[in-house]
Amino acid sequence: MLTPLFERRIDRMNRGIAEGSLTARLPSGETRVLGGRAAGPAAVIELRSWRAMLRLALDGSSGWYAAWLAGEWASPDPVQLFALFTGNRAALAVEARAMGPSLLAKRVWHWLRRNHRSGSRRNIRFHYDLGNDFYEAWLDSRMNYSSAIFRGAESLEDAQAAKLRAMLERTATAPGDKILEIGCGWGPFVELAAREGRSVHGITLSTEQKAYAETRLSGHAGARFSLTDYRDVTGTYDAVASIEMAEAVGRRYWPDYLAAIARALKPGGHAALQFITYDDAMFEAYAANVDFIQRHVFPGGLLISESAFRALAAENGLLWQDQVNFGASYAETLRQWRERFDAAADADRLPAQFDAKFVDLWRYYLMYCEGGFRGGSIDVVQITLVKD
Incomplete structure (x- = not known):
């Protein structure tokens, strides 16, 4: 019928x-x-x-x-x-x-998963505390869970190293300077910056990430980690770095996130940010919906509207500089992640507690995201914000 x-x-x-x-x-x-x-x-x-x-x-x-x-x-x-x-x-x-x-029903559910302090901890646990052995099975050796920068046919390891190098250069710091990383993940940026003489404080809400980073970088002078909400950061730093953390904040908390960056920076200090954007022309319709990723993979998340984010940065005295877009690199990063994920699943190297339905969910998630970058509805950017 x-x-x-x-x-x-x-x-x-x-x-x-x-x-x-x-x-x-x-x-x-x-x-x-x-x-x-x-x-x-x-x-x-x-x-x-x-x-x-x-x-x-x-x-x-x-x-x-x-x-x-x-x-x-x-x-x-x-x-x-x-x-x-x-x-x-x-x-x-x-x-x-x-x-x-x-x-x-989805809007009510999404509102209940908003990123106030306790909500942020719950949402981060849902996605990042799946277990370090799960992510180790398919990420690169430095545990980068963000887009690499591909300039040719280099390996995923080299392309991730290029991303970290670009972020460090954006901080405009020198040995002895202090850097705050908001959303430090498993510590790959902290490792690079500390190895090159910076004093780096990485903050996360993931107990799994903190434990992994502290163990891996225990011998690196200048590297320290804490379970700290970005809204609770105190002190002043020469620079701030934040790699694909903004998407986990949620629109309601963008002002808090950018205000925290502004407070942490010394006058003239640089903040190096990498984040995923959604097509501005379609953003309002996207934000009014609750999509597959928000429902099944990353509760509380929302991609960034570049125009709205730029305006909020200006309100906080942060000058937007040196934007670079590299969505094609994210598509390639996701393709390689999926190859590695499938290989790990086929070889039974994923943790035993994850059943076939979970594996299918993550395979679909990686394909879904890759298609978004290849189709151009989403992009990834690096920018530098300078405190006026």
């Missing part, structure tokens, strides 16, 4: 694909080629049940994930499918948003 409605939705998707193509085998057995008007991702999908389209219509990107998990659709390369949708986001983004009671 609902088949004509779904077929009209397919027709609407066809009109919305300006770049790239989608070869779709429908539940009826018919094969249709959607789009194909200009160069772009060439995606292929087997739509095994119209129920997948119903899930998408009612529950957006979370519903599409549930349909994939249930085997209601399949693709030889889901990354291309995600890239196609994000590349044509002006017309197709509405297809991936929840609606009605589902959206209301």
